[in-house]
Amino acid sequence: PRLVGADQGCRPVSAAREEILARIRIATGAVAAPEETDAAYAALPRPYRRAHHDPSVTDVVALFAERAADYRAVVERVPEDSLPGAVAAAVAAVESLVVPDGLPAGWLAGLAPVIRLVRDEPPLSAAELDRISGVVTSCAVAIAETGTIILDHGPGQGRRALTLVPDFHLVVVRAGQVAADIADALARLDPARPHTLISGPSATSDIELIRVEGVHGPRNLHILISG
Known part of the structure; x- marks a missing residue:
């Protein structure tokens, strides 16, 4: 049989294939892993860097605001008691607004009466x-x-x-919800729930790098960071 890895011990292709298939069978639960395999796997060194930012020395909220603004989102930091006024100012040019169940009613206390509030009950088409x-x-x-x-x-x-459908999305982020890194953020989430990740307004670009916003989501993303 043809050999692979000539400079690393020259194993036959068939042997390498069987090793790969054996690992797949173990990973999928088709067969049980031998005890020596479990021990060898557990002993593998894993010096992974799980974080790039230490919250004790880095203002992660300021970093989030900076990175979100890089994506062309409008970002404001507001005190908790100023949140209703900030929400009202952010949506001043909006004619109608979807309000999901469970949104704190106090956030909408300062809205102008001309803004039509719509509930998603029954679910909107x-x-x-x-x-x-x-x-x-x-x-x-x-x-x-x-x-x-x-x-x-x-x-x-x-x-x-x-x-995804309305053209304007206002998100309220509490300062305590800002995680430093991806690993920290994922550790806070329930893996059984659906997750939507939003990095700036919806945008895409063609081969000539001409940016078009609002193709598959809101063209306008406004973030209020409270606390």
Whole structure:
């Protein structure tokens, strides 16, 4: 049989194939792993770098604001008691707003009476959502390193369509929800829930790098960081 890895011991191709298939069978649970295999796997060194930013020496909230703004999101930091006024100012030009179940009512206390608030009950159709100007949500967690917001569609976040169809998305991120790095953020999430990751307004570019916004989501993303 043909040999592979001539400078690393020259194993036959068939032997390498069988080793790969054996690992796949173990990984998929088709066969049990021999004890020596488990021990060898557990003994492998894993000096992975799980974080690039130490929250004790890095202002992760400021870093998140900077990275999110790099994606052309509008980002503001506001005190908790100023949040209703900041929400009202952010949506001043919006005619109608989807309000998901579980959103704190106090956040909307300063809205102008001309803004029409719409509930997603019964669930709005795509055509109905398309006629609504914007949506306001909370979030599950945010990532400072990448400027990313993660929704797990729990209370105050609504189903995924609510944040994909309207042209304007206002997100309230509490300072305590900002994780330094991706690993930290994922550790805070329930893996059984659906997750939507948002890094700036929806945008794409063609082969000539001409940027087009709003192709598969809101053209406008406004982030209020409270606390």
